[in-house]
Amino acid sequence: MTGRSFKESLTGWTGFPQLDSRFEPRLTRAAGNSVRKLLVDVEPRTPGRFDLEVLYQRMRLEWHRNHSLEGVHSRDLRQLAWVLFYPPEQDSTRWLGAIPGVVRQYGRWLVRRRRTRSLLVLLHEFLRIYPTDLPTFKEIRLLLRRALKAGDSAPPPSMRKWVQRCPDFRLLEADLGGRFIADLLEQPASPEQVLEEAGLATGLVRSGFLKSGIRIALRKRTTRSGAPPEAWLQKLLALLECEGGLRFDERAVRVEIANGLLGPFIDRAAPAETKEVLQSFFLKHFRDPRLPSGKHGWAGVPEDTRRVVIRWLVERVLDQFFMLLKETAYDHHWRYREAFWRAFLDEDLIDDIWFALGSRAESMLWKMSDDPEVLETTAELYGAQSDQSVLLMRMPGITIAEWSHNGSCHLWLDGAVGAPKLYEREYSAYALRRPYPYPDVPDAHSQRHDGSQHGKWQDQIARWLRENTGIVVHRKKYIPPRLQGNQRSGRSGQYRYRRS
Structure with a gap:
């Protein structure tokens, strides 16, 4: 007996002691992870940088020796999708995925062996990098379409979602993501919900596929006149943002964002609501174009486009x-x-x-x-x-x-x-x-401000501006009727100044 009451024992209880690792429910954890993979999207776990480098060098050496994948160990073939677009920071011409023979032979292996995990890794990396300038881009896109269709009539659950998603969301079509973004902006669902349903919310929120589609939408917006529908604009701005910043904070994308959203208002006024929304967006992500803090954000943006925000x-x-x-x-x-x-x-x-x-x-x-x-x-x-x-x-x-x-x-x-x-x-x-x-x-x-009610100083400044700069504003505009007193008659001009 400890001498403590039952109430004291309960209030002083801090929980069960830490169990020894031998008693951890390992099988239950494993089963839970398996169920999780079936119910939600799980980003493929990328091998370490050292492992990727070793695999890349080994596969590149093998190809240059034999120009064939026949003698490659099956373990390396299962991992090959990770290094088709590797290393990402180097010239894409050095990628294994840029070699037509590698792509064709690997595609035949994928279809023949029906390796679900390898196919999902290739699909994930293809959408993430989305190398549209690669000479084999079309071939890889069609390879993925064939491989997804060539599976069993009852594919594994992890594959089943993508077999359905790719045609439903046009993830492997020739429009380079343009149709996906266009449909997203027209749907009543939020961008986050659409990305979740399309499988792009896990590891692909900044994917090359999304970037390509967004840039296409912005270029199309540049060629249109007038303000976009408010709901469409709000969705596009939400799509451009991610985790408090721009989804794609790159100079080329910034220039297209500015041209696409501000270009239609270079020669025409924007509706008040549109102006307020866009001004807030650009000041947040591009900053004030007149100040040093905005130098980075507005780099490369044409002057007439910058002038809209100014x-x-x-x-x-x-x-x-x-x-x-x-x-x-x-x-x-x-x-x-x-x-x-x-x-x-x-x-x-x-x-x-x-x-x-x-x-x-x-x-x-x-x-x-x-x-x-x-x-x-x-x-x-x-x-x-x-x-x-x-x-x-x-x-x-x-x-x-x-x-x-x-x-x-x-x-x-x-x-x-x-x-x-x-x-x-x-x-x-x-x-x-x-x-x-x-x-x-x-x-x-x-100029002293004498005779405001009679327009004295206003007329004198207007006259000086007209004589020295050619700037002319009609007197009725700078002295509106509500402010007119016993003014002397007179005009300072009828035609506005036009820039040369």
């Missing part, structure tokens, strides 16, 4: 700027400036935007935005009032610095001395208040 970012940054001004600037200042510059944005005349914030304005933006990286696209403004901000804009041939309040608008033509550069991390208020070091320099201009 144009969207310009709209977003301008919205953020004027949203911030509502909290930090004087109402009778910012509402006229917002109307004026938004007219140029609506005419697609603003190429890029960057803004510098005083300390209070920066803190306010952080609180207002739900984007944790919002301050990455802003700069620090020192030497100014804490609630002041400066909007820096690039338009064709000119750089502009517009103050939130208590500051003039300054304009520098390209090449002007002292013109600020965008994307700096900090700016001096003094530098942004002086458009040129000496007075009466013709390639720069300063």
